[in-house]
Amino acid sequence: MRVGIIGAGTVGAALIDLLSDTSRVDALIDAAGSRLELVAVAIRDTTRVRSHIPAHLLVDSAEKIASDPTIDVVVELMGGTSVAHELITTALQRGASVVTANKALLALSGTALSALARDNATDLFYEGAVGGGIPILRALRTSLAGERINRVMGIVNGTTNFILSKMTSEGSEYASVLSEAQSLGYAESDPTADVEGFDAAAKVTILSSLAFGTALDGSAIYREGITKIRLADVEFATRNGYVIKLLGISERVGASAISQRVHPAMVAKGHPLASVAGAFNAVFVEGASSGPLMWLGQGAGGAPTAAAVLGDVVAAARNKVTKRFDVPFSVDTTLGTFPMGELQSAFYITLNVIDRPGVLSAVTSVFGDHDVSIRSMEQSGFGDEAHLMFVTHIAFESDVSATLVDLAKLEVVEEIGSCIRLIGVDG
Amino acid sequence: MRVGIIGAGTVGAALIDLLSDTSRVDALIDAAGSRLELVAVAIRDTTRVRSHIPAHLLVDSAEKIASDPTIDVVVELMGGTSVAHELITTALQRGASVVTANKALLALSGTALSALARDNATDLFYEGAVGGGIPILRALRTSLAGERINRVMGIVNGTTNFILSKMTSEGSEYASVLSEAQSLGYAESDPTADVEGFDAAAKVTILSSLAFGTALDGSAIYREGITKIRLADVEFATRNGYVIKLLGISERVGASAISQRVHPAMVAKGHPLASVAGAFNAVFVEGASSGPLMWLGQGAGGAPTAAAVLGDVVAAARNKVTKRFDVPFSVDTTLGTFPMGELQSAFYITLNVIDRPGVLSAVTSVFGDHDVSIRSMEQSGFGDEAHLMFVTHIAFESDVSATLVDLAKLEVVEEIGSCIRLIGVDG
Numbered sequence A, B: 001m002r003v004g005i006i007g008a009g010t011v012g013a014a015l016i017d018l019l020s021d022t023s024r025v026d027a028l029i030d031a032a033g034s035r036l037e038l039v040a041v042a043i044r045d046t047t048r049v050r051s052h053i054p055a056h057l058l059v060d061s062a063e064k065i066a067s068d069p070t071i072d073v074v075v076e077l078m079g080g081t082s083v084a085h086e087l088i089t090t091a092l093q094r095g096a097s098v099v100t101a102n103k104a105l106l107a108l109s110g111t112a113l114s115a116l117a118r119d120n121a122t123d124l125f126y127e128g129a130v131g132g133g134i135p136i137l138r139a140l141r142t143s144l145a146g147e148r149i150n151r152v153m154g155i156v157n158g159t160t161n162f163i164l165s166k167m168t169s170e171g172s173e174y175a176s177v178l179s180e181a182q183s184l185g186y187a188e189s190d191p192t193a194d195v196e197g198f199d200a201a202a203k204v205t206i207l208s209s210l211a212f213g214t215a216l217d218g219s220a221i222y223r224e225g226i227t228k229i230r231l232a233d234v235e236f237a238t239r240n241g242y243v244i245k246l247l248g249i250s251e252r253v254g255a256s257a258i259s260q261r262v263h264p265a266m267v268a269k270g271h272p273l274a275s276v277a278g279a280f281n282a283v284f285v286e287g288a289s290s291g292p293l294m295w296l297g298q299g300a301g302g303a304p305t306a307a308a309v310l311g312d313v314v315a316a317a318r319n320k321v322t323k324r325f326d327v328p329f330s331v332d333t334t335l336g337t338f339p340m341g342e343l344q345s346a347f348y349i350t351l352n353v354i355d356r357p358g359v360l361s362a363v364t365s366v367f368g369d370h371d372v373s374i375r376s377m378e379q380s381g382f383g384d385e386a387h388l389m390f391v392t393h394i395a396f397e398s399d400v401s402a403t404l405v406d407l408a409k410l411e412v413v414e415e416i417g418s419c420i421r422l423i424g425v426d427g
Helices: A010-020 A022-032 A060-066 A083-093 A103-119 A136-141 A158-172 A174-183 A198-212 A233-241 A303-319 A358-367 A397-409 B010-020 B022-032 B062-067 B083-093 B103-119 B136-141 B158-170 B174-183 B196-213 B231-239 B302-321 B359-369 B396-409
Strands: A002-006 A037-042 A073-077 A097-099 A149-155 A243-254 A258-269 A278-287 A293-298 A345-351 A374-380 A385-391 A415-425 B002-006 B037-042 B073-076 B095-098 B149-155 B242-251 B257-268 B280-287 B291-298 B343-353 B375-382 B384-390 B415-424
Touching: A002 A010, A002 A060, A010 A037, A010 A303, A060 A083, A073 A083, A073 A303, A083 A097, A083 A258, A097 A303, A097 B384, A103 A198, A136 A198, A136 B136, A149 A198, A149 B083, A158 A174, A158 A233, A158 A243, A158 A278, A198 A258, A233 A243, A233 A345, A233 A415, A243 A415, A258 B196, A303 B242, A345 A358, A345 A397, A345 B103, A358 A374, A358 A385, A358 A397, A358 B375, A415 B149, B002 B010, B002 B062, B010 B022, B010 B037, B022 B302, B037 B062, B062 B083, B073 B083, B083 B103, B083 B149, B095 B103, B095 B302, B103 B196, B149 B196, B158 B174, B158 B231, B158 B242, B158 B280, B196 B242, B196 B257, B231 B242, B231 B343, B231 B384, B231 B415, B242 B384, B242 B415, B257 B343, B291 B396, B343 B359, B343 B396, B359 B375, B359 B384, B359 B396, B396 B415
Parallel strands: A002 A037, A002 A073, A073 A097, A258 A415, B002 B037, B002 B073, B073 B095, B257 B415
Antiparallel strands: A149 A243, A149 A278, A243 A258, A278 A293, A293 B291, A345 A385, A345 A415, A374 A385, B149 B242, B149 B280, B242 B257, B280 B291, B343 B384, B343 B415, B375 B384
């Protein structure tokens, strides 16, 4: 089996090391049913010294690898959505198997590319695109293929989990932890894709397609990031037995609708996701028969992601040897998108108010007007600095949104602070 | 694809429900590549009313299902090692795929049965044998097939995890929690297989074969149960940031040896396994590239185990449709068994001593004589009731064993209490 790799960044370099490890050759032959021979690595600038890549493997044209009829498995690790899309299309059209970790491309064009793979009787695998080294996608494709899945809920962005974990353990505000994460290399200098939830949204879209047969359509997802989380929220969570996590969720609601969303949540400490700290990722799956299942592992990094990519290369090679291919997810056209406003949840809501007689009555009557029932209230500070923290009973999203709009109109409310959904021990 | 089930206990009944669920028919056809048709269920006593099994499916002879050439996938859920072995042999020899959850049989004869499946170009799958609904075995076979695994460490027995969790949360002694577990149905009236670690040992043997290629030989495994764990040990663990778990471990030691063992361990609270409570199971895998990975789920129960069995039936059917089979693990004959005495660990050791001048010096000099260095010591009680709790630095098993032998000879030592290995946050 001849393998070509497009792109030799962190993941590509780690994959080259794995494929070049002589102590693993026999194990890989056992697993793949054939020797995996790395025959070409395409990089942008072949004049740069790459001590770990044998010079005779280097080619300067990714197109050569995509279109070379002797290459059985094409591994796309260059990133980006435009050129990568062309290369993958070229490779699939000629019947090559394609392995990629390009979550942005998949969230955008995964439905069409998967169909293209099926039409050409070949495989498009992308285990490395979600959860780094965690082998969750193949489990959804295979072990859970017969299972009715009701919910997939994941901590799928390591940067935000690192930031939220540090805010909790060190008692620091968001901005200072973000700076620390940036200086440590855990966050990009422009952290938008991570902290605003775009990265998590792409991953949820991929998980959802395999769990439910939703189309890979990144625009269908509701999204909130973590930039508005305050230390006071983290401290409230700790005091009350919760941990704040950025969750990506896709779930069945009612008979024929799916809700996909990314937002911070206060997760009860007894929930398995609550103990997933630092740069770990985890995906929690609720199956009708299997009950709760969770996968945990390192969500990023060259070696873990390369391990996931290698698993795909092995599977693709084995399929080529036995002349079969895995059927990709098929889009279930009967499924609709559940309206966000009709979802129900308990909420944590904070307000800065002017502390004067009658303020609490004015505030709580707004909640009542919208049928949002209050479970608990805490106050800190006084005078102009009074800070109210509410936890509601289960309420409709639309009612809570309307409550916030009307609260903002009150003269005594200086600022709406946070509004964070709660996840109990049992979901 | 025609499916026959032998045995309709809890798991069998749940599997029949899943295969009979009309709302899942299309999903199962998608997943298996063919309709899964349940054609026969063998039960011991066909006169007993089974409202959930259509009468025309019932047969009174398991042998009929094993040998019926029209049945493609034989599901063995009767348990036991003798008759089940014969039936599985019959089915594999005629080229049927076999799905079983019979861990005891696999630990005893899995190597030969797997070879028989391979020789007949068919599949023997047994996802339900380890971790109930957790799809860990297929992950080891597929996603991690290219990965160099260094260690597999699991909480694979729900009964003991329930008991240890209750001892921790309720502050109760072993005997009273065991009674409670028995009355709740979480423990058998004869709990030996669970509490002495036999069940966990069979599961570790299976995990080890897929992770490392060790032969399925249940006798190769070192085994200690939880019956000697005292409330005082649990309380010590809680005070010092540990949780006591019954762990099944298989790991590479040195270049060409594997250590397989089942024993209680004090697991540091930051370790992902520490938060696996109650009847949950979890398997923690350390891969050279992937880093730490963990799978968590319900380790027992009809529906979760049936979900795992169904995943196997789907995979076996798909292989039959595409006329291929998964290559089972092959035994790596270069691997030896690492001698238990040469393993190294930190230990928690307790002694009941007569509290008189010089006793501590006598006791600690025995540790020193065997090069076992003490990290910390606590004393509770006094006079005849003095209880010493030591934590050692990393030491050889053989040195600790020799220390315990010599300690028992001291006149001031009334009883050797517990001896429990420690697992840190990083293993």
